[in-house]
Amino acid sequence: MPAASVRRDGTGHPEPALPCIRYAEAMRPRHAYVHVPFCRHRCGYCDFTLVAGRDDLVERYFAALGRELERVSSAAESGDGSACLALDTLYLGGGTPSHLGPDGLRRLFAILRERLRPASDAEVSLEANPLDVTPDFVAAAQDCGVTRVSLGGQSLDAATLRALDRDHGPDDVRRAVGLLHDAGLVVSLDLMTAAPGQSLTAVERDLAAAVALAPAHISVYCLTWEQGTAFAAARRRGELAAAPEDLERAMFESAIDRLEAAGYEHYEVSNFARPGHRCRHNEAYWDCRPWEAVGPGAARFDGRTRITNHRSTTTWIKRVLAGEDCSGAVDAMSAEDAARERLVVGLRRRDGVERGEFLAASGCNLDSVAGPAVTRWVAAGLATDDGRNVRLTRAGLLVSDTLWADVL
Ligand code: SF4
Numbered sequence: 001m002p003a004a005s006v007r008r009d010g011t012g013h014p015e016p017a018l019p020c021i022r023y024a025e026a027m028r029p030r031h032a033y034v035h036v037p038f039c040r041h042r043c044g045y046c047d048f049t050l051v052a053g054r055d056d057l058v059e060r061y062f063a064a065l066g067r068e069l070e071r072v073s074s075a076a077e078s079g080d081g082s083a084c085l086a087l088d089t090l091y092l093g094g095g096t097p098s099h100l101g102p103d104g105l106r107r108l109f110a111i112l113r114e115r116l117r118p119a120s121d122a123e124v125s126l127e128a129n130p131l132d133v134t135p136d137f138v139a140a141a142q143d144c145g146v147t148r149v150s151l152g153g154q155s156l157d158a159a160t161l162r163a164l165d166r167d168h169g170p171d172d173v174r175r176a177v178g179l180l181h182d183a184g185l186v187v188s189l190d191l192m193t194a195a196p197g198q199s200l201t202a203v204e205r206d207l208a209a210a211v212a213l214a215p216a217h218i219s220v221y222c223l224t225w226e227q228g229t230a231f232a233a234a235r236r237r238g239e240l241a242a243a244p245e246d247l248e249r250a251m252f253e254s255a256i257d258r259l260e261a262a263g264y265e266h267y268e269v270s271n272f273a274r275p276g277h278r279c280r281h282n283e284a285y286w287d288c289r290p291w292e293a294v295g296p297g298a299a300r301f302d303g304r305t306r307i308t309n310h311r312s313t314t315t316w317i318k319r320v321l322a323g324e325d326c327s328g329a330v331d332a333m334s335a336e337d338a339a340r341e342r343l344v345v346g347l348r349r350r351d352g353v354e355r356g357e358f359l360a361a362s363g364c365n366l367d368s369v370a371g372p373a374v375t376r377w378v379a380a381g382l383a384t385d386d387g388r389n390v391r392l393t394r395a396g397l398l399v400s401d402t403l404w405a406d407v408l
């Protein structure tokens with residue numbers, strides 16, 4: 001990368017150079033995440049890094065993304081003369097990447113292609129709002145090399161969608177899935193449970209309706225009441241109520257039972273896939289493989305240190321375009337802390353954690369990191385341990401979030 005690059009605004013003044021990453025061979029990421037922070041509307045429960053109704057920022061976002069990508073370079077090591085990072089998976093999340101529309105998506109990929117090069121068999125995922133999925137958008141996604149669309153459907157019930165403050169209806173989800181399937185794209189459908197006022201019967205209807213659409217992958221998330229959201233404020237005022245804990249559990253168990261019966265493998269706490277359709281990108285996260293990440297609030301990981309970009313879209317844009325460091329939190333882990341984290345994310349998967357692989361990947365013995373905790377979980381029926389693999393049971397998965405404090 002040159003020490004200074006020519007301004008894209010045509011002034012001819014050199015811009016300050018951003019630091020360039022030269023990856024060691026073993027740590028060179030094969031996975032990248034791009035955060036697209038734009039939404040039409042902020043859903044009442046959402047605390048993600050995004051701006052709603054600020055399409056005026058899109059041009060500066062594109063400029064900043066191009067600048068941030070300048071630090072992604074593997075040229076010296078790759079030996080192929082290119083400044084691109086070769087990828088097995090690329091994931092565009094947000095926000096709502098589909099909010100960019102067909103032309104915006106083409107522009108985004110033109111910028112990404114300067115530094116990120118998905119392999120010919122790469123998984124290229126894009127998050128989409130059902131309302132954005134038009135024939136033109138699907139054609140643009142195909143032209144850009146997208147292979148998989150993660151559709152923020154959340155429900156196929158009009159009352160639940162209203163309760164979740166979503167801006168689409170059930171027919172929008174059905175139409176979007178149809179268009180994506182007609183184009184041969186892999187569809188992952190998000191569903192949400194424990195929405196305000198949602199009954200177990202409503203969840204069961206949603207699961208049946210989702211199965212009828214035959215997406216290759218389904219993610220089921222339980223509504224969480226995040227601080228600072230409109231939902232949390234309404235709950236404090238007594239206008240909204242959280243589902244009782246036993247109802248939340250019944251909904252989760254129903255999802256596991258019904259989706260497994262329909263041929264979906266429950267391979268991670270919240271994720272279900274038809275054979276051969278696990279999300280490869282998320283598998284890389286759960287394996288703690290290194291990944292690159294760009295955009296506001298995006299977190300990158302080199303196997304030991306996680307660096308999260310500033311969460312404010314406007315601050316991230318300003319800092320990147322000024323050539324300043326756009327990092328927010330830096331989490332540099334010791335070898336043992338990294339091993340603990342590896343164990344926790346590994347146990348979210350139904351395959352569990354295999355002792356030999358854990359030792360080889362982390363350099364730490366599983367029993368020295370978490371032996372007493374595993375013994376307690378097994379005694380309580382929350383995990384199984386056959387001497388080789390440690391796996392959470394269904395009872396353990398149901399309370400998994402409460403177990404991690406035993407290890408971390
Ligand atoms: S569309 Fe998704 S990212 Fe955007 S506000 Fe709603 S939940 Fe959040």
